[in-house]
Amino acid sequence: MHQFYHGKLTNRVTEFPVSSQGLPTLEHQDLPHFGSNIPYHFAYVAEQFSNVDQADYVLVNTFYELEKEVVDEFSKHLPVLTVGPTIPTFYLDRRVVDDKEYGIISADNDPSTCLNWLNNKPARTATTTSFGLSNLLRLKSCQKIFKDEASDKGLVVPWTPQLEVLSSEAVGCIFSHCGWNSTLEALSLGVPIVAMPQFADQQPHAKFIQDVWKVGIRVKHDKNGLATKEEIGRCIKEVMEGETGKEIKENAMKVSNLAKAAVSEGGSSDTSLDYFISKITSSS
Structure with missing residues (x-):
């Protein structure tokens, strides 16, 4: 720019x-x-x-x-x-005592719901995503799907403490629109990224995620400009279970170590x- x-x-x-x-x-x-x-x-x-x-x-x-x-x-x-x-030093070099939150907490939402759900999952088997469901009807519709059909496979909540979620042993990758805050948090915590950029600076972030840092995979759009569920599923499976995913995980941890070293004394x-x-x- x-x-x-x-x-x-x-x-x-x-x-x-x-x-x-x-x-x-x-x-x-x-x-x-x-x-x-x-x-x-x-x-x-x-x-x-x-x-x-x-x-x-x-x-x-x-x-x-x-x-x-x-x-x-x-x-x-x-x-x-x-x-x-x-980001709070608890997730980096821990030089500042009790520095674990940004100071912005949603008083209307209990984070224990998602954290307890993750605690019951095996290591590196869960994918977290946050694209912002601002429409309450859409949120309730998504919640109903998982409640009725796949409560053990998925959980939809209106808000989560993203750093705590990303640091969970259960989380194997994040499916993200590649906003810089979320990208930097994932990089700092060594979490691989499935990238689906939407707006503004998110497109170049996705370029770096896949082709420069090699810490994730970018979702491809079809001839109509749409990201299909099959393509999203392919990318998540490749990151979580595929051969490319192994290199991505290694690179993600290398970047995380560099982030911690950068803010350390x-x-x-x-x-x-x-x-x-x-x-x-x-x-x-």
Whole structure:
């Protein structure tokens, strides 16, 4: 988006693949997608780069070892500091006592329902998914299906503490739309990803998940642009049980270890934060 804003790329790309400094070659499906209101959303998102070059520092919720090429290239244009993953330290280096939650808890939903359900499942046999069922009727319909037909095979709840779910021994992968928060949480906890991006930055995230980090598989769409249940099932089965899944699991654990090292004392993100704080405090 930075390159789009500064005229190095056009928002009407017609020739593929697209080459961009610091990024892998991108096909049409890998570019950010903004739905039916493309011009409006495109302009809105790109506008954030209108004066970013005036910033003293740009703090990014990632870690250097995950995106070296991107960070190195972007640092030529902006004062980038990688400070992530910004998730509670309980799931990383545990340096902060009792830092287990973001501080956002749904008072109307009891997390014990899903956590107890997972506790009764064998290790690495469950798939978790969260695409946001905002429509109450759809939620109740899904709940009825599992209650009536497959209560032991599936559970639908309106809200879950995702970090606790991802850290469960029962969870073998996450079926995700690839929002950055969910992606970074899965990467940090070593959970493989079945990617089905929907909107905005989720498409390039899915590209990195499958082709760069190799920690997951991207769902393919049919000629009508639809992701069929058969294709989704194929991807989940491949990650959970297939030969490709073995490599994906190994890569996911490697990335998790890199994430923990980055935020640990002396790690890349820890060093960036120390540097930022020292500069801010000395200037004041």
